[in-house]
Amino acid sequence: MLGSLGLDPLAQAVYSAMLADPTVGVRELTARLGTDEAQIRETLDRLVELALLRPSRERSGTLYPVSLVAGMQLLVRRQEAELAAGRDAVAAGRAAVADREPAERLIGLDSVHAELEQLMAGATVEVLSMVPGSAIPSASLEGAKDADEDVARRIRSRVLYHASVRKDPHTVAYGRWLAERGTEIRVSPAVTRRLLIVDGRTAVVPIEPEQPSAGALCVRKPGLVDQLIALFELIWTDAVPLGAPTKEETAAELSATDRHLLRLLADGLTDDAAGKRLGISARTVRRIMADLMDRLGAESRFEAGVQAARRGWL
Incomplete structure (x- = not known):
């Protein structure tokens, strides 16, 4: 698991050994892991750089390991930062290319x-x-x-x-x-x-x-x-939303009264005047317009007129 987060096998072994026994020293690690002291010291430096090992406050001159959970969190955050930096570099490179070429x-x-x-x-x-x-x-x-x-x-x-x-x-x-x-x-x-x-x-x-x-x-x-x-x-x-009728289909569903009313109101007639032309009450005019506005998804009559014109209803 630690290998997938960027730790090489020796670093994993040293970190695991110190988790098991925080007091283990360089010589003992060298003997236990079958490697030379220089490699152990380089690995300890690497673990310190990764913040997996920190100076002990109890034993001067020694190191202690952070917990496995905390260590994994540190490694994950480090990888995320490296990935983000890589994406930024790619974006910068693409921007540079875009400055030179239109496509x-x-x-x-x-x-x-x-x-x-x-x-x-x-x-x-x-x-x-x-x-x-x-x-x-x-x-x-x-x-x-x-x-x-x-x-x-x-x-x-x-x-x-x-x-x-x-x-x-x-x-x-x-x-x-x-x-x-x-x-x-x-x-x-x-x-x-x-x-x-x-x-x-x-x-x-x-x-x-x-x-x-x-x-x-x-x-x-x-x-x-x-x-x-x-x-x-x-x-x-x-x-129109997938599954909804097309605007042409919706327009075909308009009654003759709907169409005539839209044209009258678009010409500037009031509700009373339009109602008299159509032989209906002003209240009925307002009800029909409310329905048309809902079908058009309009919040005002002006917007309804614009939408109706765009859809070919006028």
């Missing part, structure tokens, strides 16, 4: 998948995904399951599918499985290109949209990434 070319599926795994594992804020196509192969869904679940558990994740996936039971089931774990899923007919954006800093797009095996471009230029985020947000705003 990094990832040639071949293996290179793309390796980069995606690293990006997803290191994500700390949000992952945005656009997935085109009417159906996603079951093997692809299964292969992405662990990474998708890990991201959904740690940070915010939003996915846009093409509206046609609603006809594919496997993709719909996978989308619902993701939604149960916190991922936000929406569908839109505007999803025609594959896109992944991680933490608002890195975007991955295919080199050839119709040929995924050709590879991908990894973009880190803030200006380019911001444009791709804006595209995602624009499509996201008009998309």
Whole structure:
């Protein structure tokens, strides 16, 4: 166990011996472990550096070991710090590359998948995904399951599918499985290109949209990434949750009265005036508008008018 935390076999043996008997000395360790004194002293220095051995307050000039639990915690924290430093170094290197090149070319599926795994594992804020196509192969869904679940558990994740996936039971089931774990899923007919954006800093797009095996471009230029985020947000705003009716379907469900009322209010008529035109009371006008606002997800009539216009209801 200690070996997996960075201790070599001799360091493990010395530390274990001192845990068993804190009074053991260099000569006894040398004899017991069958090695020379210089190696024992180097190992003791290493254990002191790792804070697994500390100067004794009771016996001047000697060392005592921290407990096994405390020692493991120290080693774990040290490894975590080293990993964090490594990630920072990689990020700095990538930033330096991004300053020189607008995009990094990832040639071949293996290179793309390796980069995606690293990006997803290191994500700390949000992952945005656009997935085109009417159906996603079951093997692809299964292969992405662990990474998708890990991201959904740690940070915010939003996915846009093409509206046609609603006809594919496997993709719909996978989308619902993701939604149960916190991922936000929406569908839109505007999803025609594959896109992944991680933490608002890195975007991955295919080199050839119709040929995924050709590879991908990894973009880190803030200006380019911001444009791709804006595209995602624009499509996201008009998309509908997976399982909900599309806006076209919802619009088709509007009654003639609903449509006429929306147009009258958009023209600036009051509730009383609109009601007289339609032959209904102002109270009925307010009830219909409250229902339409709820269907539009609007908090004000002005917002309802904007949303109705965007959806083609007017």
